[in-house]
Amino acid sequence: MSIVDLEFIKLISFSSPSKIILIILDGFGGLSNPETGKTELETANTPNLDKLATSGTCGLIDPVGPGITPGSGPGHLALFGYDPVRFNIGRGVLEALGIDFDLQPGDVAARGNFCSVDKAGLVTDRRAGRISTEECTKLCRLLDGAMLDNVRVLLSPVKEHRFIAVFRGEGLVPDVNDSDPQQLDIAPKPINALTPEANMMADVANQFANKAKTILAEQHPANMLLLRGFSQRPHFPTMNEVYKLKPAVIASYPMYRGLAKLVGMEVLKTGSSIEDELATLKENYTNYDFFFVHVKGTDAAGEDGDFDRKVRIIEQVDNSLPNLTSLQPDVIVVTGDHSTPALLKSHSWHPVPVLLQSKWCRRDEVKKFSEPACIYGGLGRFPAAQIMSLAMANALKLTKFGA
Amino acid sequence: MSIVDLEFIKLISFSSPSKIILIILDGFGGLSNPETGKTELETANTPNLDKLATSGTCGLIDPVGPGITPGSGPGHLALFGYDPVRFNIGRGVLEALGIDFDLQPGDVAARGNFCSVDKAGLVTDRRAGRISTEECTKLCRLLDGAMLDNVRVLLSPVKEHRFIAVFRGEGLVPDVNDSDPQQLDIAPKPINALTPEANMMADVANQFANKAKTILAEQHPANMLLLRGFSQRPHFPTMNEVYKLKPAVIASYPMYRGLAKLVGMEVLKTGSSIEDELATLKENYTNYDFFFVHVKGTDAAGEDGDFDRKVRIIEQVDNSLPNLTSLQPDVIVVTGDHSTPALLKSHSWHPVPVLLQSKWCRRDEVKKFSEPACIYGGLGRFPAAQIMSLAMANALKLTKFGA
Numbered sequence: 001m002s003i004v005d006l007e008f009i010k011l012i013s014f015s016s017p018s019k020i021i022l023i024i025l026d027g028f029g030g031l032s033n034p035e036t037g038k039t040e041l042e043t044a045n046t047p048n049l050d051k052l053a054t055s056g057t058c059g060l061i062d063p064v065g066p067g068i069t070p071g072s073g074p075g076h077l078a079l080f081g082y083d084p085v086r087f088n089i090g091r092g093v094l095e096a097l098g099i100d101f102d103l104q105p106g107d108v109a110a111r112g113n114f115c116s117v118d119k120a121g122l123v124t125d126r127r128a129g130r131i132s133t134e135e136c137t138k139l140c141r142l143l144d145g146a147m148l149d150n151v152r153v154l155l156s157p158v159k160e161h162r163f164i165a166v167f168r169g170e171g172l173v174p175d176v177n178d179s180d181p182q183q184l185d186i187a188p189k190p191i192n193a194l195t196p197e198a199n200m201m202a203d204v205a206n207q208f209a210n211k212a213k214t215i216l217a218e219q220h221p222a223n224m225l226l227l228r229g230f231s232q233r234p235h236f237p238t239m240n241e242v243y244k245l246k247p248a249v250i251a252s253y254p255m256y257r258g259l260a261k262l263v264g265m266e267v268l269k270t271g272s273s274i275e276d277e278l279a280t281l282k283e284n285y286t287n288y289d290f291f292f293v294h295v296k297g298t299d300a301a302g303e304d305g306d307f308d309r310k311v312r313i314i315e316q317v318d319n320s321l322p323n324l325t326s327l328q329p330d331v332i333v334v335t336g337d338h339s340t341p342a343l344l345k346s347h348s349w350h351p352v353p354v355l356l357q358s359k360w361c362r363r364d365e366v367k368k369f370s371e372p373a374c375i376y377g378g379l380g381r382f383p384a385a386q387i388m389s390l391a392m393a394n395a396l397k398l399t400k401f402g403a
Numbered sequence: 404m405s406i407v408d409l410e411f412i413k414l415i416s417f418s419s420p421s422k423i424i425l426i427i428l429d430g431f432g433g434l435s436n437p438e439t440g441k442t443e444l445e446t447a448n449t450p451n452l453d454k455l456a457t458s459g460t461c462g463l464i465d466p467v468g469p470g471i472t473p474g475s476g477p478g479h480l481a482l483f484g485y486d487p488v489r490f491n492i493g494r495g496v497l498e499a500l501g502i503d504f505d506l507q508p509g510d511v512a513a514r515g516n517f518c519s520v521d522k523a524g525l526v527t528d529r530r531a532g533r534i535s536t537e538e539c540t541k542l543c544r545l546l547d548g549a550m551l552d553n554v555r556v557l558l559s560p561v562k563e564h565r566f567i568a569v570f571r572g573e574g575l576v577p578d579v580n581d582s583d584p585q586q587l588d589i590a591p592k593p594i595n596a597l598t599p600e601a602n603m604m605a606d607v608a609n610q611f612a613n614k615a616k617t618i619l620a621e622q623h624p625a626n627m628l629l630l631r632g633f634s635q636r637p638h639f640p641t642m643n644e645v646y647k648l649k650p651a652v653i654a655s656y657p658m659y660r661g662l663a664k665l666v667g668m669e670v671l672k673t674g675s676s677i678e679d680e681l682a683t684l685k686e687n688y689t690n691y692d693f694f695f696v697h698v699k700g701t702d703a704a705g706e707d708g709d710f711d712r713k714v715r716i717i718e719q720v721d722n723s724l725p726n727l728t729s730l731q732p733d734v735i736v737v738t739g740d741h742s743t744p745a746l747l748k749s750h751s752w753h754p755v756p757v758l759l760q761s762k763w764c765r766r767d768e769v770k771k772f773s774e775p776a777c778i779y780g781g782l783g784r785f786p787a788a789q790i791m792s793l794a795m796a797n798a799l800k801l802t803k804f805g806a
Contacts, residue, residue: 032766039765064804066785067792068415071805084805085411094806229806343763347803349796350765372781375767381783 006081006242009389009398015244018330018395021281021291022387024079025317026072026256027299028336029352029371031343033307040298040307040342041353042370044314048321049355052332053369056357059379060371061387063338069349075337076259080292081243081388082236089262090174090231095164097258101156103233108167108174108201111229114139114222115161121187121213121224126180127161128222136163139222142215143208151204165208165227173198178228179209188226201230238264239290243392248284250277251294260292274316278323285327293324299347302340310342331358331394333387334369351381358394409484409645412792412801418647421733421798424684424694425790427482428720429475429659430702431739432755432774434746436710443701443710443745444756445773447717451724452758455735456772459760462782463774464790466741472752478740479662483695484646484791485639492665493577493634498567500661504559506636511570511577511604514632517542517625518564524590524616524627529583530564531625539566542625545618551610552603568611568630576601581631582612591629604633641667642693646795651687653680654697663695677719681726688730696727702750705743713745734761734797736790737772754784761797 030040063070063078064085073094074084089097092109103109114136116125131139140155140163147153151169158164175198179188188209193202205227216223239247241264249260252272261267266288270280277293284291295317301310324332335354338347353374364378375381379390392398433443466473466481467488476497477487492500495512506512517539519528534542543558543566550556554572561567578601582591591612596605608630619626642650644667652663655675664670669691673683680696687694698720704713728735738757741750756777767781778784782793795801 031763037766060783065792066782066789067794067796067801069796069801069803071803074805088805091806348763349793349801371765372767375779375781375783381785 005083006237009081009392010242012399012401013243013392013397014399016395016397017289018397019289020245020331020333020391020395021293021324021329022079022333022391023293023295023317023324024076025295025298025314025334025336027302027338027340027347029339029341029348029350030302030310031341031350033343039371040310041314042372044311044318046314046318046369048318048325049334049369050367052321052325052334052357053355053373054367056332056355057361057364057379058353058355058366058369058374058377060351060374060377060381061335061354061384062351062381063384065383067349069347070338071347072255072337073259076256077263078384079335079337079387080239080263081385082263083385087234087236089234091229092164092231093233094255095158095162095229096166097262098255099156099158099164100254100258101164101166103166104168105233106168106170106172108172108230108232110165110167110205110227112155112163112165113161113180113226114163115224115226116221117187117224122185123181123188123224123226124184125221126184126226130160131222133157133159135222136161139216139219143212146208146211148204148207148211149200153208161222167201167204169204172201172204174201174230174232176202176205176230179205180226180228188224191227205230234262236263240264243290243388243397245290246288247290247292248288249292249294250280251292252277253294253296256294256296265292274320275323278320281324282327298336299340302342303345305342305345307342331356331391333391335387352384354379354387356387356390356394360394360396408486409640412484412795413640413645415802415804416646416795416800417802419798419800420692421800422692423648423734423736423794423798424696424727424732425482425736425794426696426698426720426727427479428698428701428717428737428739430705430741430743430750432742432744432751432753433705433713434744434753436746442774443713444717445775447714447721449717449721449772451721451728452737452772453770455724455728455737455760456758456776457770459735459758460764460767460782461756461758461769461772461777461780463754463777463780463784464738464757464787465754465784466787468786470752472750473741474750475658475740476662479659480666481787482738482740482790483642483666484788485666486788490637490639492637494632495567495634496636497658498561498565498632499569500665501658502559502561502567503657503661504567504569506569507571508636509571509573509575511575511633511635513568513570513608513630515558515566515568516564516583516629517566518627518629519624520590520627525588526584526591526627526629527587528624529587529629533563534625536560536562538625539564542619542622546615549611549614551607551614554607556611564625570604570607572607575604575607577604577633577635579605579608579633581629582608583629583631591627594630608633637665639666643667646693646791646800648693649691650693650695651691652695652697653683654695655680656697656699659697659699668695677723678726681723684727685730701739702743705745706748708745708748710745734759734794736794738790755787757782757790759790759793759797763797763799
């Protein structure tokens, strides 16, 4: 198959005053309610989205590939045009992004769990009975700042039993295995280097685990910790390098701001509602030519299995949409990073509806924005990583390829 | 773009009790009868398939790629999720699989034709007037078991003028050219090594061809033989390694059992009708979590140009379907390995209708299983090698990719 990648786009992209707005409704795609036969999006009353669908063109996207359920990292990177398998982000780094931790070049981040071990040191609860975030914060403070062989270990609480451990020092290479055995009744695994360059990382991580064992000994249920997903902040080409865009992110949740920062977007301060986000968009509209607006509520409602709440959040977005369309951007894209059907209560592999509206898009027959209607859309079904080149083309920011 | 391959699926697949049934109607896709405007599948009365299409989701698959007509090997491997261009099977091996010949590691198999040559040794008929299978069997016996430089040559008849020659010995490498010139009035080609490692193979093969020339001298019209497709049994990752499945094949024809064995399926003994095959499925239902059920008749009817017979066989399958659906498998996939339109009397490049039914598939508007209706299916048009990841996802046997 033809591979249209970032290097290729870089050769044909150019800067221009036209503006692109990408609205990502997290976990947007759904499944039919068995009682009504309609998905969340079909159920929602969405006159403004339907108007955009009518004047625009629709389709369905696969974030990673057919059958593959993406996490938030791959789901978003694909929409920014980055092959989500090639541009992989480690678990530790993603968690750090999620709490707005300012990772430095060279830092190695690991995701941590406080856990329970018995007298023999075997894991009896991988989540230490889901201790409170307050308790987690207290335990992190006990361990934060340890100095081991010139490596500083920084601990930050995430939520309940979850935290991140950041190893800061010279020459750290993250190619080590997890200590988390992912099952009960065996001891945390020793951390081994998977390449010779990672020997120091493994050594420091083991020292840290041993130190934690001693310090946490009396803290049952959280009397030990497990580490996984050792990783460094990757160096991705920026959207400015690839697309010649001046991009900005408007997102109320830190993880999505973090993902956007990885591809060089500037972070705009905003509030927690879609109205706040669109107000931020309006205030900053003249300063950027690409905006990624993130809506978290759809995914959270889907994860909770709350079909009706997901419907309501879609309706809220629809209701706010005139604040966006009134800016008359050259290209509007509305889609999701993956599906989170309320029926499944989790991310899923189902393709995600996408809508692209611009002066230059080719009309199709879709008049209602929904999963079943998008099957018939003019964009067809395609990999999510191609939406950016479509948006760029519709913004007239790509030159002809070949004479 | 993103390449979702077996190595990737291996990382995210896990074992679970859910069950997948893949029914492959060989040469399933068709072309419209000029008198009625309807394809074989459209003409067939298929209430059970239509019911599955209504509750499931449909699409069209390209076994290798648009415009590419696949043989049985690539057609099936794609449906098992193996890139049919990368996972290639030599002609000799495929013929050996087709007669249930038990190839050993290191064996080199070649497809053979008995042919006619004139006094000057030039080929006058590449098929020796299509001698009978009995005659072929007799001639194979004349040559079978020859020992040449510590290499045993084993001959087995296939059908009419066709046979296989298996070279068994140490250090054989199959990188040699065919002796079959594929045209008349020139001599069989000498067999040359294409790499230095294949010198011995070339030498033994030439010795064998010379010996055959002597032994067959008085057997006109079958007074010589031609060899092609020298190949060894490939080592493919098994479906258990890739998908963590316990897979079984139910097929009345040896070639399809052989193809399935190449990817690690267990062979279940069965009879020759679809009813026999579904009885075998029922008997073994608790012992496996993946079943590949093969129906040969559709392809044979297509090859014979017998439109009506192909219609009848599709109707037989439809009629037997309740024996399968009553088992309530988690995922049912119905499709073909390629099209064999009766109008063309041969395999063709046309995309193949596919139907996937599970509790978690997303509704589309297709209510009749047919080529034209599948154009509007929710699965869209996609490479056949992606159907397994979709089936795995719908069986909830794939974890999320990325956090």
